[in-house]
Amino acid sequence: MAARPNPNFNNLRPGDYLFTRMAKETAVWKAANPGVRLLSLGIGDTSGPLVPSVIKGMNRAVKRQSKQRSYTGYGDATGHESLKKKIVERYARLGVKVDISEIFISDGAKGDTANITKIFHPKSRIAVEDPAYPVYLDANVINGMVGKFNEKTGEFARVHYMRLLKKNGFVPEPPPIKKKIDIIFICRPNNPTGAVFTREDWETFLNYCELTGARLIVDSAYAIFIDDDGIPKSPLEISGAEKYIIEICSFSKDHAFTGERIGFTTISHKFTLEGTAEGEVAEKYWKRYKDTFTNGPANIAQCGAEAGSTVEGMLESWELLISPVKENFADIASTLSEMGFPVYGSAPYAWVDVSPYGSWEFQYKVRDEAHVICTPGEGFGRSGRRYARFSAFGTRRDVKTALKSVKENLALNV
Structure with missing residues (x-):
């Protein structure tokens, strides 16, 4: 008998790992929209840079x-x-x-x-x-x-x-x-x-x-x-x-x-x-x-x-890395609340009730209309089907730019 694969991989939920799927779809969107800058409030990746002590x-x-x-x-x-x-x-x-x-x-x-x-x-x-x-x-x-x-x-x-x-x-x-x-x-x-x-x-x-x-x-x-x-x-x-x-x-x-x-x-x-x-x-x-x-x-x-x-290193990290994320979170929560969305959570993630939209529907809507990426809550489980996660990681400038675009360009039915 030939070597066989691990059958447990067949039990994984259909489709790619959440962030792999998002990366693939983002790449396709960018190819179809050359010259359009897409800002991310999606994946929880840090924007650096490393602090001096490190x-x-x-x-x-x-x-x-x-x-x-x-x-x-x-x-x-x-x-x-x-x-x-x-x-x-x-x-x-x-x-x-x-x-x-x-x-x-x-x-x-x-x-x-x-x-x-x-x-x-x-x-x-x-x-x-x-x-x-x-x-x-x-x-x-x-x-x-x-x-x-x-x-x-x-x-x-x-x-x-x-x-x-x-x-x-x-x-x-x-x-x-x-x-x-x-x-x-x-x-x-x-x-x-x-x-x-x-x-x-x-x-x-x-x-x-x-x-x-x-x-x-x-x-x-x-x-x-x-x-x-x-x-x-x-x-x-x-x-x-x-x-x-x-x-x-x-x-x-x-x-x-x-x-x-x-x-x-x-x-x-x-x-x-x-x-x-x-x-x-x-x-x-x-x-x-x-x-x-x-x-x-x-x-x-x-x-x-x-x-x-x-x-010294911890103080630098708090000032240069952690505090800006907390400020970003406050801006995200304030902007989305003003737009009528109930916002929950704490830095670094805003958990946003996007009803009446579904989470993937809302993610595509924000991407297509505001050119901003957020993460669909359903990717984390069934209880996230009416939510989206907005990440506060990112430079202060990019987050402010992204929120401005969301506020000005998103056509809502909230």
């Missing part, structure tokens, strides 16, 4: 790599110890005690998010927020954990969908206990809705985990945008959370590292699965995965992340 750190690393005596090749698959120390300090500022051996540096959060379920039993049942970042679902389709896709319902057979709706403030309820869910994916601040979890919201899910034995995979890629002292910046700030939560973080938004690719995953020694001892999940399972599947992230990029994690 550049200095990377330049120092390049110089070291240019000399025989200081050159380094393969490193620890779990990352530089010096960068881990900076992450330990980052947690300490939140009142969270983390050991260096509990931190695993990655080439960005996406890969770890897609692969983390490899340390769980292959028959585990998962729950995801709806709408949600597509990777949580698609990666586990490929991993064979979600069952068949039902064309009529638009859902996978072995997945529980936690609806994020206006009536619940885009904050989900834990799955019913009878569902026997093993793994729950949570993204806070949420992509795409921008909603956050209060301490009480985290405690609700932690109580559920204690009662049922479920575990949380938390994507904290956007935590840098939380500036309310009453909102936890990490779920590990909650007492006892380390027993139930794996936290996946990214430097992509903190330091405009979407191209440099550095993130980290934190697994406490107290995090256990059925039949494992303390420390075993981190050391035997996830570290072994890292040692087998990766050689660690790029040395030079890690040095840049370390430099960006100094006090």
Whole structure:
């Protein structure tokens, strides 16, 4: 018999990955409309540039790599110890005690998010927020954990969908206990809705985990945008959370590292699965995965992340990268609200109710009439069918230009 493909790929939802589809359609539109500038408030890509501290750190690393005596090749698959120390300090500022051996540096959060379920039993049942970042679902389709896709319902057979709706403030309820869910994916601040979890919201899910034995995979890629002292910046700030939560973080938004690719995953020694001892999940399972599947992230990029994690680097990032995004968000929310659209969320994403339009219909309308790209909410799940996500990433000038065009050129039926 000839070699056969992985049949799980046939279970993926019809069509391309959301942002691949958007990129293809945008390319076709540009080819058909030469000379027309298309501005993007769609994908959550940073517009840079890298801050001075990061550049200095990377330049120092390049110089070291240019000399025989200081050159380094393969490193620890779990990352530089010096960068881990900076992450330990980052947690300490939140009142969270983390050991260096509990931190695993990655080439960005996406890969770890897609692969983390490899340390769980292959028959585990998962729950995801709806709408949600597509990777949580698609990666586990490929991993064979979600069952068949039902064309009529638009859902996978072995997945529980936690609806994020206006009536619940885009904050989900834990799955019913009878569902026997093993793994729950949570993204806070949420992509795409921008909603956050209060301490009480985290405690609700932690109580559920204690009662049922479920575990949380938390994507904290956007935590840098939380500036309310009453909102936890990490779920590990909650007492006892380390027993139930794996936290996946990214430097992509903190330091405009979407191209440099550095993130980290934190697994406490107290995090256990059925039949494992303390420390075993981190050391035997996830570290072994890292040692087998990766050689660690790029040395030079890690040095840049370390430099960006100094006090000087963080202040530069806040002033030059984070604050402009928050200002962009305020402009987006103000403009669209004035146009009659209900706007929800927080920086960097405005979650906009575009009723009576469908989300793809609205995305095409904004593109064709205003020459601006936004992201259709349905691409994140069924609960996003009447919403669009507007990204606040972009230069202040481009965002202002895009909003001016939307306000002046969009013919509305709101």
